[in-house]
Amino acid sequence: MPPLLSIMTQEQITAFFDSYKAFGPIVAILLPLIEAFLPFLPLVAFAVANANAFGLWQGFLLTWIGASLGSILVFLLIRKFGQMRMLHFISKRPSIKKLTLWVEKRGFGPLFILLCFPFTPSAAVNVVAGLSRISMWQFSLAALSGKCVMLFIISFIGYDLSALVKNPLRSIFAVLVIAILWYVGKRVENRLNIRMSQSEDKGGS
Structure with missing residues (x-):
């Protein structure tokens, strides 16, 4: 059982989410939206908090709206200002240029x-997509659908934290699923990187 949950009672957890819910759905949307600009913030924690405070479906929907809007806003800002002098160093980095061309293809x-998995650096994906020539509609569709899959999985696993306190097996199952998602996400990311390198080698030969 996670250490934090082991020292919290069901009443304490319920009281915390009741107080969180009192801030209203606007905050539930704003926090995931801000995470798109400040990726060190814990999107997983926001998704779990929303699902527990507002219920699985409403909490998932609020998180999805905020996270998707945030990604699209970052994409649009990078698309508009990415070539400015203050951001020009990002687009000129060889690794970014290679990834940008690969996304375009x-x-x-x-x-x-990439956006389906919770441990993918989605902030980097948003920036690279913004620097590429992929259309806004293509990116928006990828962000909306990818984050829908990822956030529903997180919301479903993290929903009803009080059950994690009462049922250690559920805690173990949740940790196991998250570990599998992390592992699969990293394998997919590595395979995509290998394919990108192979494409570049063929193009250069």
Whole structure:
């Protein structure tokens, strides 16, 4: 059982989420939206808090709206200002240029797959997509659908934290699923990187 949950009672957890819910749905949307600009913030924690405070479906929907809007806003800002002098150093980095060209060639598919997994650096994906010539509609569709899959999985696993306190097996199952998602996400990311390198080698030969 996670240490934090082991020292909290069901009443304390319920009281915490009741107080969180009192801030209203606007905060539930704003926190995931801000995370798109400040990726060190814990999106997973926001998704779990929303699901527990507002219920699985409403909490998931609020998190999805906020996270998707945040990603699209970052994309649009990078698309508009990415070539300015203050941000020019980002687009000129060789690794970013290679990834940008690869996204332009592959389009929707890789973006959707990367955004499906909770431990993918989605902030980097948003920036690279903004620097590429992929259309806003392609990116928006990838962000909306990819984050829908990812956030529903997190919300479903983290929903009803009081049950994690009462049922240690559920805690173990939740940790196991998260570990599997992390592992699969990293494998997919590595395979995509290998394919990108192979494409570049063929193009250069």
